[in-house]
Amino acid sequence: MAKKSWLLKWPALRQLANGDLAGLGDTAMSERTHSLKPRTSTADKIVGSVCPYCGVGCGQKVYVKDGKIMDIEGDYDSPISEGCLCPKGSATMQLVTGTHRGMNVLYRRPYGKRWEKIPLKQAMDMVADRVKQTRDETWEDQHEQGHPLRRTLGIAHLGGATLDNEENYLIKKLFTALGVIQVENQARI
Structure with a gap:
């Protein structure tokens, strides 16, 4: 009897003894496979x-x-x-x-020959300052005949094809609030 229990530790022998020739049932399992989890x-x-x-x-x-x-x-x-x-x-x-992923922003100054690493916060502040400056410099409040325009033609946006409907909706709301009227998506071009 002890010899039989020792032999049944082998999955192939358990399959034969239990009639599970395809090895699809518990007979093909071991204690280790029962303990595995995703x-x-x-x-x-x-x-x-x-x-x-x-x-x-x-x-x-x-x-x-x-x-x-x-x-x-x-x-x-x-x-x-x-x-x-x-x-x-x-x-x-x-x-x-991934360890190869860049964690800094690379910035090249105007007329510069080299890229320099700057913190993300600094880069975001630079972008925000430039958007505000461009909007202020190119703002059209009204048409020459007095019709309201409230827009800027100095900024445009081209979205990527991986943006979903919700992201495109929010981007459109943001740029419309800024007065940007040239908002397009790569998927439509």
Whole structure:
């Protein structure tokens, strides 16, 4: 009897003894395989997202633990991709967490020959200052005949194909509030 229990530790012998020749049942399992669980099962939360690479808009699930991304997979609830991702979409985790990812903004001064690293906050402040300055310098409050215009032709926006409807809506609201009337999207060009 002891010899029989020792032999049944081998999955192939268990399959034969239990008549599970295809090895699809519990007879093919070991204690280790019973203890395995998905690497995403310890996530604190799952956030829905959209793949950033092309205009298809494949759904993604972002698994977060302790405020850090631990995995990104295809979203089976997405009517677009039904859980499938292309090779680039499958590598999104590397885009977000890779050690090769640039964490600084590169800036080249006017007529400069070299790029310099500057903090993101400084770059954002520079962009905001330039948008305000351009808007102030090119603002048209009214037509020469007195018709109200309240616009600027000094700023335009061209959106990318990976933006979803909600992002495009918010961008349009922002630029309209700034008086920008030249707002377009790459997907329509």
